[in-house]
Amino acid sequence: MSGKKVLIIGATGLVGHAALKHFSTQEDCNVISVSRRTPEQSYGAKHISVDLNNEKQCSEVFGSMNDITHIVYSALYEKPDDLISGWVDQEQIDTNSRMLRNVFEPLERSSKDLKHVTLMQGAKAYGVHVKSIQNPAREGKSEMYEQPNFYWLQEDYIKEKQKGKDWNWTIFRPAVIFGESIGSPMNLLTAFGVYAALLKEEGKPLHFPGGVETILVATDVDLLARAIAWAGESEKAEGEAFNITNGDVFVWSTLWPTLAETLGMEPGEHVPLSLTEEIPKREVEWRHICEKHNLVAPGxxxxxxxxxxxxxxxxxxxxxxxxxPPLYSDIKLRQAGFHECIDTEEMFIKWLKLFQEKRLLPQN
Incomplete structure (x- = not known):
C-alpha cells in the first residue's frame, strides 16, 4: 500500500479540526474524519458520524476499516454542565476510557498496516486540576499517576495493546490550546471574543475581567497538528510522551493592549467579572451584535x-x-527533533483575525 491513511477521531474539536486541516494538505495522504457532528469544512476528507459510546456501532464502522496507517485520537467527553469538577468524576473517567476501547478494539483487528497512534493528554497529567505542582512540569514524573484521570486508563490500555506489535504510539501534553473551534469546552477564544464584542458594542474599552497576574504558557493548535504529523514518522517519538508549548511565556497585562488593538478597542482597566455568570445572560445582546455585523456565529x-x-x-x-500555574519543560520534544515554535502574541492575533474573517466576531 502506498501513502498514508489517517483516521482522525474527534474531528470537530480543537485538536481534531487542526489535524484534519493539516493532514488533508499533505501529498499522498488520505484522511477519514470521525465525530458525531459533521465538520463545517471537510478539507477533502471523508467524514463518518459515529457515537463512540455505542460499542456495536463502533464495531461495525471501525471493524470495516482495513487500511488505516495512522490514528489521531483527540475525542473527549466532558460532563455537559460541570466542566471543572467533572475532571475528577469517575463517570467521565470511565466514559473516556470506554470510548477509546470502542474505537481501537475493532480497528486494530481490521487494520493490518497500522503504523502509529497519537493520544492527547494535557496539564491534568501533572495533577494541576487538584493541586499546585513543582515547576516546570516534566514528562515521566511518577507522582502524577496518583491523581484520578482517564489519561492513565487510556495510556495503560494502549501500552498493553502495543506489546509485540509493529505499530507504535506517541502522547502529547499541550498547555492550554488555542485555535478554531465552536462550542469547545476549553477554547478561551470564543468566551473572550463574546466578552470583548459585548464591551465594544457598549462603547467600553477592553477591561481585564480576571484576578491576580500570573505567568502563563499556551499551545497553538496548528503547531500541535504539525507535531502530531512529525511524531507519526519519527522513530524518536515512538513510545514517548511529550510536553508541547509555543516556546515562550506571557502575562495578560503585557498582552492585553495587543488583544485590544486587534479587536479595534482601547485597553481598559482591571474590572473583575465572572464570565461564567455574566455571558450566558447576554443572549439578546449577542444576537443583536450578530445581526448588526452579519455574523454567522451561533447563539x-x-x-x-x-x-x-x-x-x-x-x-x-x-x-x-x-x-x-503550571509551566512546562518541552526540552524533551526539542531534543527528539521537533523544533518549531510560535510567538504567543502572534498566535492570538492570528486566531482573532481568523474569527473576524469567518464572521464569527465583528470586524474592526
Missing part, C-alpha cells in the same frame, strides 16, 4: 459552550494572591 450557548468556566480559571478570576 451564546452553542458558540462558547463551557469555555466561560475555563476562561474564568485561565484569567484567575477571584484570585487575589499570586498562584503558580
Amino acid at each position: 451564546i450557548k452553542d458558540f462558547v459552550g463551557l469555555s466561560v468556566e475555563f476562561a474564568d480559571r485561565y484569567f484567575a478570576y477571584g484570585q487575589r494572591e499570586m498562584r503558580y
Whole structure:
C-alpha cells in the first residue's frame, strides 16, 4: 500500500479540526474524519458520524476499516454542565476510557498496516486540576499517576495493546490550546471574543475581567497538528510522551493592549467579572451584535459552550494572591527533533483575525 491513511477521531474539536486541516494538505495522504457532528469544512476528507459510546456501532464502522496507517485520537467527553469538577468524576473517567476501547478494539483487528497512534493528554497529567505542582512540569514524573484521570486508563490500555506489535504510539501534553473551534469546552477564544464584542458594542474599552497576574504558557493548535504529523514518522517519538508549548511565556497585562488593538478597542482597566455568570445572560445582546455585523456565529450557548468556566480559571478570576500555574519543560520534544515554535502574541492575533474573517466576531 502506498501513502498514508489517517483516521482522525474527534474531528470537530480543537485538536481534531487542526489535524484534519493539516493532514488533508499533505501529498499522498488520505484522511477519514470521525465525530458525531459533521465538520463545517471537510478539507477533502471523508467524514463518518459515529457515537463512540455505542460499542456495536463502533464495531461495525471501525471493524470495516482495513487500511488505516495512522490514528489521531483527540475525542473527549466532558460532563455537559460541570466542566471543572467533572475532571475528577469517575463517570467521565470511565466514559473516556470506554470510548477509546470502542474505537481501537475493532480497528486494530481490521487494520493490518497500522503504523502509529497519537493520544492527547494535557496539564491534568501533572495533577494541576487538584493541586499546585513543582515547576516546570516534566514528562515521566511518577507522582502524577496518583491523581484520578482517564489519561492513565487510556495510556495503560494502549501500552498493553502495543506489546509485540509493529505499530507504535506517541502522547502529547499541550498547555492550554488555542485555535478554531465552536462550542469547545476549553477554547478561551470564543468566551473572550463574546466578552470583548459585548464591551465594544457598549462603547467600553477592553477591561481585564480576571484576578491576580500570573505567568502563563499556551499551545497553538496548528503547531500541535504539525507535531502530531512529525511524531507519526519519527522513530524518536515512538513510545514517548511529550510536553508541547509555543516556546515562550506571557502575562495578560503585557498582552492585553495587543488583544485590544486587534479587536479595534482601547485597553481598559482591571474590572473583575465572572464570565461564567455574566455571558450566558447576554443572549439578546449577542444576537443583536450578530445581526448588526452579519455574523454567522451561533447563539451564546452553542458558540462558547463551557469555555466561560475555563476562561474564568485561565484569567484567575477571584484570585487575589499570586498562584503558580503550571509551566512546562518541552526540552524533551526539542531534543527528539521537533523544533518549531510560535510567538504567543502572534498566535492570538492570528486566531482573532481568523474569527473576524469567518464572521464569527465583528470586524474592526
